[in-house]
Amino acid sequence: MPTNPPVHRLVATPAGRTHLVEQGRGPLVLLLHGFPETWRSWRHQLPALAAAGYRAAAVDTRGNGRSSRPADPAAYRAVALAEDLAAVVHALGERQAVLVGHDWGATGAAHTALLHPELCRGIALLGVPYAPPGGPRPTEVFAGMGGAEEFYVSYFQEPGRAEAEMEPDVRGWLGGFYAALSGDTAPRPPAPDPHFVTRGGGTLRERFPDGALPAWLTESELDSHAAEFERTGFTGALNRYRAMDRDWADLAPLAGAAIDRPALFVGGERDASLTWLADAVAAFPRTLPGLRGHHVLPGCGHWVQQERPDATNRLLVDWLDALPG
Numbered sequence: 001m002p003t004n005p006p007v008h009r010l011v012a013t014p015a016g017r018t019h020l021v022e023q024g025r026g027p028l029v030l031l032l033h034g035f036p037e038t039w040r041s042w043r044h045q046l047p048a049l050a051a052a053g054y055r056a057a058a059v060d061t062r063g064n065g066r067s068s069r070p071a072d073p074a075a076y077r078a079v080a081l082a083e084d085l086a087a088v089v090h091a092l093g094e095r096q097a098v099l100v101g102h103d104w105g106a107t108g109a110a111h112t113a114l115l116h117p118e119l120c121r122g123i124a125l126l127g128v129p130y131a132p133p134g135g136p137r138p139t140e141v142f143a144g145m146g147g148a149e150e151f152y153v154s155y156f157q158e159p160g161r162a163e164a165e166m167e168p169d170v171r172g173w174l175g176g177f178y179a180a181l182s183g184d185t186a187p188r189p190p191a192p193d194p195h196f197v198t199r200g201g202g203t204l205r206e207r208f209p210d211g212a213l214p215a216w217l218t219e220s221e222l223d224s225h226a227a228e229f230e231r232t233g234f235t236g237a238l239n240r241y242r243a244m245d246r247d248w249a250d251l252a253p254l255a256g257a258a259i260d261r262p263a264l265f266v267g268g269e270r271d272a273s274l275t276w277l278a279d280a281v282a283a284f285p286r287t288l289p290g291l292r293g294h295h296v297l298p299g300c301g302h303w304v305q306q307e308r309p310d311a312t313n314r315l316l317v318d319w320l321d322a323l324p325g
Contacts, residue, residue: 003050008066011091013084015075016068020088022057025048027121028094029320030085031058035104035237036174038065038228040221041102045316052317057097059088061108063236065228070163073159073242078111079250085112086119095119096322099199102126102305104240111251114260122290122323124316126262126304128273131280132287138244149196152204156241165203166234171226176208178217183270183301184225190247195272216307263288264319266312268300293319 006023013234021039023046031042039058049056060067062084063076085108089097098121099111106125113120114133133139138153145151156162166173179185180194187194187209194207213222229237265284267274274281274296284291295315297308305312 003047005045010066011088012323013062013068013087013091015062015070015084017066018062018068018084018088019060019066020044020053020057022053022092023047024053026053026055028089028092028097029054029056029289030088030097030099030109031056032061032085032099032105032108032216033064034060034101034105035240035271036177036225038225040224040228041303043221045305045313047099047318048309048313048317050319054320055090055092057088061105063069064238065232069232069236073108073239074246076109076236076239076243076251077246078243079115079247081108082112082115086116086301089119096121098122098124098323100101100124100126100316103128103302104158106130109257110259111247113261114251114254114257117261120261122262122264122320123259125264126266126312127268127271127302128278129284130259130263130268130287131277132254132258133248133251138248146196146199148199149193150199150202152195152197153241153244155197155204156238157244159235159242162204162238163234170229171222173205173264174226174229175213175217175222176205178222178303179211179214180208181271181302182205182214182216183268183299183307185209185211186270186301214301214303216303216309258287258289260290262290262292262319262323264293264295264315265291266293266295266304266315267296268302268304268307269296269298270300271302271304273302277313283302287296292322293315
């Protein structure tokens with residue numbers, strides 16, 4: 001079934017402008033990327049969803065790609081990102097959308113479903129399970145995770161520190177990071193865990209695997225990913241990590257809240273998120289009472305929709321087709 005080609009759009013949002021790429025006609029599906037990614041992480045899903053009868057829109061979230069990049073880390077709090085998505089839905093002439101997110105995009109989809117439930121027809125989370133707001137302050141949790149080493153989130157939260165590692169060689173850093181968290185190329189014990197850095201001057205990159213790119217990533221695709229971050233730098237993307245304590249305060253009134261919309265979860269068997277957030281997965285019957293599919297893809301790492309595009313597309317389309325009108 002022929003579909004219209006993808007179209008780039010800039011729409012006015014509280015961020016200033018939000019860039020998105022849309023394809024297809026039908027019910028609106030917003031695709032929300034993670035770190036370090038842009039709309040391009042959904043390049044396999046846009047044509048598949050369009051062919052299945054949906055209007056798919058892959059968004060560059062605030063701070064990434066061609067969208068606006070406010071300087072203040074406070075501008076990257078969950079409530080602000082949710083307002084951006086509400087503005088995108090309305091700018092596209094719709095009242096509701098299905099929210100599909102990977103990594104930070106999964107968290108953003110969940111927060112938007114909590115803050116703007118009237119906007120959300122359904123929610124699909126890839127890679128990162130839903131964990132309700134509440135609990136200890138995030139920076140305190142992350143500071144205690146590494147023991148003798150430092151957890152990568154704490155490393156990312158210090159302004160300028162991670163940028164000094166990433167920006168001298170954007171393409172090389174991205175290729176190594178993608179490989180470090182991919183099912184086919186991630187280091188195996190006893191190699192050092194690439195989610196941590198050695199205290200006192202260590203870097204993430206020194207733990208990246210040597211050798212070929214993961215099977216899902218071509219040299220030309222890496223060129224395209226790198227070109228975006230060469231142009232923008234990483235600060236806008238990293239500011240999302242630097243707003244986590246603000247989220248903790250902003251979302252305190254929603255502590256423990258369930259999301260009652262129809263839901264889907266797809267994770268990678270080799271994604272460390274499923275280990276760290278095992279309690280969140282176990283709580284799905286309470287926190288995602290509308291869950292209609294829970295899938296863990298064998299041999300898959302963190303980059304779910306890019307590592308396993310055919311399986312992801314099939315699961316998404318089957319779930320979308322079953323949603324109530």
